[in-house]
Amino acid sequence: MAKYSVENEVAVIAVDNPPMNALSHHVRKSLLKYLKEAESDEKVTSIVLCGDGRTFPVGADIKEFHKSVSKLGPTILDIVDALEKSKKPTIAAIHGNALGGGLEIALGCHYRIAMTNSKVGLPEVKLGILPGAGGTQRLPRVIGLDNAMQWIAYGGHHSAGIGASLGLIDRVVPQGGNIREHAILFAKAAVGKSLGQRRLSNISVPDAAKVESLMAKHLKEVSKKSRGALAPIVCLQVIKSSALLSYQEGLESERQGMFTLLASSQSRAQIYSFFAERQVSKWSVPGVTNYQNAVPMKVKAVGVVGLGTMGRGIAICCLRAGKITYVLEMNTKAQTAGVKYIRGYIETMRKRKQINDQQSSMMNNALIPVDNYNGLKNVDLVIEAVFESMKIKKEIFKKLEKVCKPSAILASNTSTLNIDEMASVTKRPQKVAGMHFFAPAHIMMLLENIRGEKSSPETIATIMDLGKQMRKTTVLVGNCHGFVGNRMFAYYTAESSFLLEEGAYPKQVDDVLLDYGFAMGRFQVGDLSGTDIGYKIRRERGLTHKQQPAGTPERKRGDRRYSPLDDFLYEKGRYGLKARKGWYKYEGSRTPIPDPEVRKMIDDFRKRHNINPRHISPEETLQRMIFPLVNEGFNVLDEGIAANPWDIDMIFQHGYAWPRHTGGPMYYAYTIGLPQVLKVIEERWKLAGASEPHWKPSKMLTWLVEHHGNPDINDWIKLYKERKSQPNSNL
Ligand SMILES: CCCCCCCC(=O)CC(=O)SCCNC(=O)CCNC(=O)[C@H](O)C(C)(C)COP(=O)(O)OP(=O)(O)OC[C@H]1O[C@@H](n2cnc3c(N)ncnc32)[C@H](O)[C@@H]1OP(=O)(O)O
Numbered sequence: 001m002a003k004y005s006v007e008n009e010v011a012v013i014a015v016d017n018p019p020m021n022a023l024s025h026h027v028r029k030s031l032l033k034y035l036k037e038a039e040s041d042e043k044v045t046s047i048v049l050c051g052d053g054r055t056f057p058v059g060a061d062i063k064e065f066h067k068s069v070s071k072l073g074p075t076i077l078d079i080v081d082a083l084e085k086s087k088k089p090t091i092a093a094i095h096g097n098a099l100g101g102g103l104e105i106a107l108g109c110h111y112r113i114a115m116t117n118s119k120v121g122l123p124e125v126k127l128g129i130l131p132g133a134g135g136t137q138r139l140p141r142v143i144g145l146d147n148a149m150q151w152i153a154y155g156g157h158h159s160a161g162i163g164a165s166l167g168l169i170d171r172v173v174p175q176g177g178n179i180r181e182h183a184i185l186f187a188k189a190a191v192g193k194s195l196g197q198r199r200l201s202n203i204s205v206p207d208a209a210k211v212e213s214l215m216a217k218h219l220k221e222v223s224k225k226s227r228g229a230l231a232p233i234v235c236l237q238v239i240k241s242s243a244l245l246s247y248q249e250g251l252e253s254e255r256q257g258m259f260t261l262l263a264s265s266q267s268r269a270q271i272y273s274f275f276a277e278r279q280v281s282k283w284s285v286p287g288v289t290n291y292q293n294a295v296p297m298k299v300k301a302v303g304v305v306g307l308g309t310m311g312r313g314i315a316i317c318c319l320r321a322g323k324i325t326y327v328l329e330m331n332t333k334a335q336t337a338g339v340k341y342i343r344g345y346i347e348t349m350r351k352r353k354q355i356n357d358q359q360s361s362m363m364n365n366a367l368i369p370v371d372n373y374n375g376l377k378n379v380d381l382v383i384e385a386v387f388e389s390m391k392i393k394k395e396i397f398k399k400l401e402k403v404c405k406p407s408a409i410l411a412s413n414t415s416t417l418n419i420d421e422m423a424s425v426t427k428r429p430q431k432v433a434g435m436h437f438f439a440p441a442h443i444m445m446l447l448e449n450i451r452g453e454k455s456s457p458e459t460i461a462t463i464m465d466l467g468k469q470m471r472k473t474t475v476l477v478g479n480c481h482g483f484v485g486n487r488m489f490a491y492y493t494a495e496s497s498f499l500l501e502e503g504a505y506p507k508q509v510d511d512v513l514l515d516y517g518f519a520m521g522r523f524q525v526g527d528l529s530g531t532d533i534g535y536k537i538r539r540e541r542g543l544t545h546k547q548q549p550a551g552t553p554e555r556k557r558g559d560r561r562y563s564p565l566d567d568f569l570y571e572k573g574r575y576g577l578k579a580r581k582g583w584y585k586y587e588g589s590r591t592p593i594p595d596p597e598v599r600k601m602i603d604d605f606r607k608r609h610n611i612n613p614r615h616i617s618p619e620e621t622l623q624r625m626i627f628p629l630v631n632e633g634f635n636v637l638d639e640g641i642a643a644n645p646w647d648i649d650m651i652f653q654h655g656y657a658w659p660r661h662t663g664g665p666m667y668y669a670y671t672i673g674l675p676q677v678l679k680v681i682e683e684r685w686k687l688a689g690a691s692e693p694h695w696k697p698s699k700m701l702t703w704l705v706e707h708h709g710n711p712d713i714n715d716w717i718k719l720y721k722e723r724k725s726q727p728n729s730n731l
């Protein structure tokens with residue numbers, strides 16, 4: 001709804017649709033009604049449009065998308081048109097965020113004023129669509145093509161100050177000011193002035209002459225940054241129309257572009273992702289606790305043990321979240337290097353203006369290096385990030401048990417190991433949990449939190465709350481080897497090496513993944529993170545080539561197929577980018593170059609095992625990389641390790657840079673259809689047999705297909721659980 005009042009001859013229309021003032025159908029109806037009322041009321045000389053509560057409208061109501069209500073008039077464009085055509089000056093008074101359709105209605109107004117801390121932007125591209133209410137045609141007319149292409153194709157949020165510097169915002173109201181009062185005064189002053197040039201559809205695009213070169217520049221950038229995504233490209237094409245066609249023709253091109261994008265599976269996947277990101281914070285452990293009833297502990301001070309690759313990044317996350325952060329490292333050199341890195345990073349953030357001087361000095365003061373466990377006696381929570389060895393981790397947990405306050409939570413950043421086993425050496429298993437960060441921890445958005453068998457509701461609530469304070473996408477999962485992400489990802493990695501054995505080379509596999517939309521292929525990622533990481537994990541599990549007793553078949557571990565190619569690579573000192581050689585070689589840059597030495601290693605291996613290499617199609621490559629991961633995803637759901645398919649998808653999007661426009665592995669499977677996925681898995685299972693158990697069709701997937709075909713992803717858990725809970729279910 002909207003509220004209407006007239007103050008001192010100024011009509012004030014305030015959108016009132018908490019929490020974000022989205023432009024739902026009922027809001028649109030009421031906005032147009034009040035606009036007409038203001039227009040016809042002779043006592044009204046000007047009109048202010050604002051948002052009640054937290055914010056100016058943040059856009060169309062995303063919940064209405066792909067539903068018939070979104071098509072019900074009036075549309076946002078009708079409101080934009082009415083605002084622009086109004087004979088009385090219209091002023092948008094922006095506080096909070098003016099995003100998407102929200103900014104588009106502000107662009108329909110003759111003037112825009114904004115609070116200094118407000119944000120503006122057209123982020124539709126992140127939902128796989130474009131600004132469909134004239135934004136692609138009006139924004140370039142105010143801020144120029146180059147800026148508009150940048151804003152719309154990347155969907156960033158920008159400060160009011162930047163908006164003002166580009167001519168989008170006519171006045172910035174300083175902090176503490178009352179936006180509504182300022183807007184009313186502004187509106188009074190605007191009465192009687194000509195509105196011709198204030199109607200953006202009347203003016204032309206300032207840098208229209210540069211359209212072709214700008215188009216080429218932005219197309220190149222978006223195809224690199226958002227590989228495989230349709231929306232940024234369509235956005236650019238539609239913005240181009242603003243420079244070449246009339247406003248009305250441009251609008252038509254916008255309409256066509258929106259039509260194409262809304263019909264694409266990508267927009268559905270991205271809208272799914274928007275809600276999934278918010279849904280994961282509403283965690284629940286059925287029958288035990290959930291986000292609504294568990295109360296988190298207050299965490300003021302955190303300890304980080306181990307200042308290697310992960311510890312440093314985790315310490316930065318803690319400092320950014322305002323925690324006093326004690327860091328402990330057993331190796332003096334690593335301690336010095338780690339502290340130097342953290343302080344250096346704080347300085348970089350200051351220089352980049354991500355933090356101000358005061359925040360920088362607060363963070364520096366809050367970082368406290370200690371040289372023994374007693375130094376951790378006052379912390380509320382410890383995150384251990386030492387070598388991936390159960391033996392070492394248990395020793396550390398025993399020490400922490402002795403020195404830490406009884407109330408302190410002990411968490412591990414292990415990427416694979418059993419949290420309950422670590423808890424078992426303490427007297428406080430209810431206070432033990434996993435907090436699995438992804439490298440680089442201060443950059444990657446994901447935090448995979450692991451609840452142990454005995455973790456208390458308070459412990460779970462605390463680690464989830466801490467993730468939120470760190471502004472991470474925080475997903476709660478159960479305890480098993482590799483948890484959700486690494487457990488599933490292991491099959492993606494394993495299959496990639498099997499593909500090399502059978503006929504592919506690293507670049508061939510990576511190219512298929514790049515085409516799918518990944519920013520990097522599996523082998524490029526392996527080089528970036530270091531081939532030693534996987535090796536150490538395999539060594540901890542006794543799997544590596546060198547650990548096997550004489551006579552062990554090279555391609556088997558127990559009765560399972562195993563590819564030793566990754567071990568050979570490590571044993572040749574090819575540790576990845578840091579060694580300038582891994583799956584690829586690197587000559588003075590980070591560009592991966594196929595290396596004949598790797599090719600020879602693979603060819604020799606094939607010869608030794610009499611493998612006749614065959615051509616593997618891109619389709620087979622993609623299916624072999626992704627479907628085992630999906631299959632394992634269903635096992636993870638079946639076992640309750642992940643509560644929902646979107647938990648898995650968020651883990652992959654934010655932890656493994658899975659392309660957002662596919663939604664994630666589970667949503668992708670839903671898009672192509674579960675029956676089709678199952679068919680391929682069953683065929684592969686027949687070929688591969690028991691030595692490749694990751695192709696054994698998941699019970700849950702099989703049941704869903706047999707009984708429901710391709711049910712809505714929102715119904716998977718409900719349907720399966722209902723059946724599973726029946727006494728004779730056999731599931
Ligand atoms: C047929 C189609 C015709 C199309 C016509 C063309 C019109 C267009 O051009 C299309 C559009 O406007 S698309 C929308 C563009 N706007 C956006 O993408 C902004 C979305 N919101 C945000 O980024 C954050 O909420 C924001 C940054 C604003 C705030 O973040 P916070 O972290 O503070 O809050 P959240 O937790 O994200 O949000 C709180 C609750 O509000 C819900 N919500 C947010 N934006 C919404 C929106 N635009 N529509 C519907 N619900 C929305 C959000 O889901 C959350 O709900 P709960 O989880 O239930 O609490």
Ligand SMILES: NC(=O)C1=CN([C@@H]2O[C@H](COP(=O)(O)OP(=O)(O)OC[C@H]3O[C@@H](n4cnc5c(N)ncnc54)[C@H](O)[C@@H]3O)[C@@H](O)[C@H]2O)C=CC1
Pocket residue numbers: 305306307308309310311328329330331334385386387388389392396413414415416436437438439529533
């Ligand atoms: N590197 C990665 O990509 C990821 C690693 N992890 C996990 O994080 C943990 C740490 O991994 P990284 O940081 O990569 O290892 P790292 O080898 O870079 O650092 C480990 C640090 O722990 C220190 N350390 C070892 N024992 C210690 C002890 N008893 N007391 C204090 N410090 C000790 C070492 O001196 C070293 O500086 C592992 O459990 C790993 O599985 C989790 C996610 C990603």
